Amino acid sequence: MATWETALIDRRGLDDLVLALRDDGRRVVGPTVRESAVVLGDLESGADLPDGWGVVTAPGEYRLARRDDGAVFSHSAGPMSWKSFVHPPRQVLWSERGGTFSVPEPEEPRFAFLGVRGCDLAAIRTLGSVLGADPGGYTARILADLVVVAVNCIEPGGVCFCASMGTGPGVGGRYDLALTERIDDRGHRFVVDAGTETGARLLARIPHTAATRADADEACAAVDDARGRMGRAMPDVDLRALLRAARDEPVWDDVADRCLTCGNCTMVCPTCFCTSAEDVSELGGEGTERQQRWASCFELDYSHLHGGNARTSGAARYRQWMTHKLGTWFDQFGSSGCVGCGRCIDWCPVGIDITAEAARLTGALPAIDPEDRGPEP
């Protein structure tokens, strides 16, 4: 990635960056603590960032943990992803009131996303390739005027496997600015790379000093170190071929014994994009809206085709989801549908782990012990 400048900013510089983006009329979204999780929300100022919060993650487990170093970005992926903003959970397609139909123009904020990790930047690109083909569509219009302040990850979580998916822990692809957080006896600072002219202009507006070669090397070393501390890894095999050959594997029945078909994995996944449409009427009957909403391939109704259901069992639905993520997504969109963020693992109520199920398909892991099926739902 071409860089215009590498600089250092301190913690107050981060506050200045939020204000500079807001001064440009942008809606700044980034990590913040709400309802016992690090979620993505509007940042009125840098004070909304999750200073001193980390997370503990494991299959079926996510909880906040206090840190004493004041780190801002030492939390791995939370329950929300940037999908909520580029492909909103609900959108009104049309409405009817008093016999008059109208198609509302959705509000289109000029977003700045602050704190985007490598896995999530890859997920935004993936959503762009799936949903952004129509330049007049909502996703394309949002992405066309998006400022990205990315974050190189130096503290992977217990369920992260971005390194094995080639999406992290360092950010790749297009970003405007990329931050690497450093905290040591030299203080709390961020090594900042400008990746675009927009980023360079932003950087010029906030107090900074030039980074030395040693600063940049040390930031790279921290990211390299994170690569070696991933919580897990996807098996290093041809996943398309693995899934194509796995149609009749007993693994699917084994997963189905545990899977609640709740759809949590698809809701938290930053690339799952399926939707359904439903009509929502006001109680008094004065008006109706047709709404597009996120849907899940784990919903029974979702695979209802031509008067019958194509995937009646949990085994068939899990197989469909995993086969699409890791296999047929390549055929449709030319990339993996999984970026290795780990969300589907920690937010699965029974701790089903896509990397472990893939390892079972390769034969590298034995079938799960029925006495050890993770936390009780």
Ligand code: SF4
């Ligand atoms: S989150 Fe877990 S239990 Fe729910 S549908 Fe996904 S794999 Fe099944």
Ligand code: SF4
């Ligand atoms: S399948 Fe799981 S690990 Fe992969 S991108 Fe979706 S939520 Fe993240």
